[in-house]
Amino acid sequence: MDRRLIPANERVAALHLKGKVEAEQYLKGAARQVTASEANLLRAPGGKRDRQLLMGERVTAYEDRAGYAFVQAARDGYVGYVDSLAIGPAQSMTHWIASRSTHIYSTANFKSPETGTLSFGCEVCARSQAENFVEIGDGQFLPLQHLLEIGEGLQDMVSVAEMFLGTPYLWGGNSGTGIDCSGLLQAACLACGIPCPRDSDQQEAQLGKELPKETPLERGDLVFWKGHVGLMLDGEILLHANAHHMVVAVEPLTEAISRISAKEFGDVTAVKRL
Template sequence: MDPRITPANAHVAARSLEGRLQAPRFVDPKARRIGPPVADLLRTPAGLRDRQLLHGESFEVLEIRDGYAFGQAGRDGYVGYVTAEALTDLPEPTHIVAARATHAYPAPDMKRPELCGLSFGTRLRVVSASGNFFETAEGWFVPKPHLRPANAPFKDPVTIAQLFFGTPYLWGGNSAWGIDCSGLVQAAYLACGLPCPGDSDQQEETLGTALPPDSPVQRGDILFWKGHVALAVDDRVMIHANAHHMAVAYEPVADAIARIVAQGDGPLTHHKRLLL
């Protein structure tokens, strides 16, 4: 079993795994939500970051021990640890942040000092409106143009990826303040209501239909290398979060293929297309 999507550790396992593996105890997960604007999803308590979760996203908690909660991200089933203080009990979201980033204010007044920044994909429950602002369940005020109903997905993943142009590269990042290659693809797909796992090897296994070698590239195609993924913008250019530019950047497909081979990271492993 892939430990990234198997909700079990040395102390506890999800009840859904009973009979499939051994564990000291099996428990039903408790649904919580992420409170800070961004929270790291860690491989081990106080360990390395695997992914990030955004405010309002769900997290299925199996155990809290020594200040860390072990569980599974609701968006993709990714397993890991978050700090216990990052968890809260927010109501079901009604809206998502649909701009690359926005601010939350203590009042419907853009001149007031902001409370925090919120990334694209942040999930909020709108409870009222005041002028050009929505009020959220947290008591925050967020500009109306920056929110979109959660039940109204976007249509084009590439358009979403392009929102992140210039965002700094961050290993394991999933926000407007730092994102990696698979985080960019996942943000684009989830915003369009399309399921998408968190890491590039998982995406290579599950997303789209593989095309024959040397197939023409078109907008929306997914290009994979070992440990890397990009989205085609058109028949010549792709967009990807990458360590070469240390940012989300555009790059000619042919140039990227040659550069990645030259730096020793191998050839294109798959050219895939989502067939709707």
């Protein structure tokens, strides 16, 4: 009964939870979609951010009350509260952003004024294509070079994670403007078609096979601490979003283990290979 994954509060609960949790109403929920470029998924209305939702993400909404919708994200099952204005009716999306971020342009011309940005992983609906741009509605355009079609993935999760080098660390962040350790791993996995939960404890429990001690490490191996995770860039270098550097950074694994053991999350809890 992980509260992060149970769509229930004191007033409403998902219909399939009837008889398992107490609530005033049991509802099927309504299909909705994130319409903001990014939106915070909160533990309680106006409370702490657990993670972010990105444009195009599907959610099931169970309640809309006092400006907040109580939702469950389709991508990883995470439950929380989101600004009601950040979601809308669900629609079919055609493309997703496969670069760290991209600009939205007012015309199909890279010299035209930009009107906003979208992060890696956002999904959009392309209405038409003009040369190297796609129109996403309301006279807004995205460069085709930054897009892949829905269903088309990337091949190397470490290369995906490398795109985020230098991105500011943000607790609960999932975007190219701010990301945390488990958000980085999730973004890299999902882009390569690998199902991945959101938080590092869930990732440690569900991803890969644990390696015996003294196994030589390889590119893509995962190193876990209690509350932290990083990816191996090669046999010696760790890539991770971390609060010590306050960015996505690389450093020798031996140095990271020494520092983290002394000051932050204790000893390594697992090393795993997908």
